[in-house]
Amino acid sequence: MNIAAQPNDIRDVIEADRAHVWHHLVQHKPFETNDPRIFVEGRGMRLWDATGKEYLDALSGGVWTVNVGFGRVSIADAVRDQLVKLNYFANSAGSIAGAKFAEKLISKMPGLTRVYYSNSGSEANEKVFKMVRQIAHRHHGGRKVKILYRERDYHGTTIGTLAAAGQPQRREQYGPMPPGFVEVPHCLEYRSQYGAIDNYGERAAEAIEEVILREGPDTIGLLCLEPVTAGGGVIVPPTGYWQKVQEICKKYDILLHIDEVVCGVGRTGKWFGYQNFGIEPDFVTMAKGVASGYAAISCTVTTEKIFEMFKDDADDPMSYFRDISTFGGCVAGPAAALENMRIIEDEGLLDNTLAMGERLRANLRELMEKHAVIGDVRGAGLFCGAELVADRGTKEPAPEKLVQAVVADCAAQGVIIGATNRSLPGLNNTLCLAPALIAGENDIDTITDAIGKALTKVFG
DSSP states (O other), X not given: OOOSOXXXXXXXXXXXXXXXXXXXXXXXXXXXXSOOOOEEEEEBTEEEETTOOEEEESSIIIIIOOTTOBOOHHHHHHHHHHHHHOOBOOTTSOOHHHHHHHHHHHHTSTTOOEEEEESSHHHHHHHHHHHHHHHHHHHSTTOOOEEEEETTOOOOSSHHHHTTOSOHHHHTTSOSOOSSEEEEOOOOGGGOSSOSOTTHXXXXXXXXXXXXXXXXXXXXXXXXXXXXXXXXXXXXXXXXXXXXXXXXXXXXXXXXXXXXTTTTTTTTSSSSGGGGTTOOOSEEEXXXXXXXXXXXXXXXXXXXXXXXXXXXXXXXXXSSOOOOOGGGGBTHHHHHHHHHHHHXXXXXXXXXXXXXXXXHHHHHHHHHHHOTTEEEEEESSSOEEEEEEEETTTTEEOOHHHHHHHHHHHHHTTEEXXXXXSSSTTOOOEEEEOOOTTOOHHHHHHHHHHHHHHHHHHHO
C-alpha cells in the first residue's frame, strides 16, 4: 500500500511537533537536529511515517495495545455512532454500552461479577489499591493495609503504582514513595536466585510466604502480580508457581490482584493471562487491548464478595467506594470494547494467537541455534521475549546499548520491535515482541528474519 503524503506535505506538522509536543519515554535532545518520528497511517499490522516509510509493527502500537490491528472501520463506526448518540455522562449513572460490555466481559471471567470503569491501566490498578485500603480500615481495624508486589513487575506510572513497581529505574528520582508497599522476589527461572533446583516454581512462591511472615500476615491486604511479567523481561512463571501462590493467599487471607493490563483480552491466547494457570483472583485489571487503542478505557473487575464490602451500611456516608474516574464516564470506550471483542471472537483470533505464538517462539529458537547471544527464549501466545547475553555460560547480560542497536537496526529494516529499557539496571537486555493477534505466518517470519539480520550486524 502506498500513501500520498510526502515529507514536504507535512513539514509544518513536523515543526509543530518539534516545537510543542512532549513525547512519552523519549529523550528530546536529538530532536534539535533530527526530525521526530511521526506516523500518519496504519492498516492491519503496517504503519507509514511522514517520510512514506513502511513498517511492520511487532509491538501493537509500541506498547502492546492494538490487539486487532490498525484501520478497523467497524470499531471506528461503533465509536462514531456512540458519540453521536451519547458521548459522556459520569459513571455515577449507567449507559447502554457500559452495561452491555460489562455483561460481555464478565461472561469471559467466571467467578467475577463487577466492573469499575476508568481510563488507563495505572488508574485501574490505583483503584484496587484504594479498595484494599478502604477494606482494611472498614473490616480489619486498619491493619491489613500493606500491598505486596513482585520484583520486575510494573503496574503503572502514577506515584501510587510506582510504589508497587519492581523496576528500580522506573521509580528512580520520583521518590519518596508512599509507604506500605513491599517487594517479593521475582520468578524468572533463567536467573534463579536458588540455584538449579527441580521445583523452582514452588520455591519462588515460597519466597513470597517468607516475606509475608517477616512483615506479619495481619498487616498485608493484597498481593499484586502480572500473570506474565511484561516490561521486566517477558517472564512466564514456572510450573507450580501459581498453585502455590493461590494457596498462600488463601492461607493468610490476602487478596490476589492480577494485573492484565498487557496480557488481557487475548494476548496470551486466552481471554486473560491468568486463565492459563487456573487462578481464582479477587481483582483483575485491564486496559491496553480492551479496545485496541480505538478509545481510552480500563476496567477493574472484582467479585461479588468484594463488592458487598462497600454496601454493608447504607446509613454510613463513608461506607461506599468514594472514588470517581472522570473519563470512566466516556461511553466510546465500552462501545469500542464490545466491537473489539466481537472481532476477536468472529475472526478466531485466540486460536490464531496460539498458533502464531508457537511459530514465533520456534523461529526465535532457530535463531538461538545460530546466534550465541540469545540466552533464553520465552513467552505465551503472541507475547515473547529473547534475552540477549554476552556469554551463555555465565549469563552475563548483553550491553544495553547493543540490545538497543538491534532494535534500531530492525527499525531501519522496516520492522518495529522493542526491548526492556529504563527498568532494571544491568538487565535491560531482553528483546520484546507483541504482534497484533491478526499476525500471519509471513508477518512472523518477517519479524524474526529482521531480528536475525540485526543480530548478525550488531554481534557478528
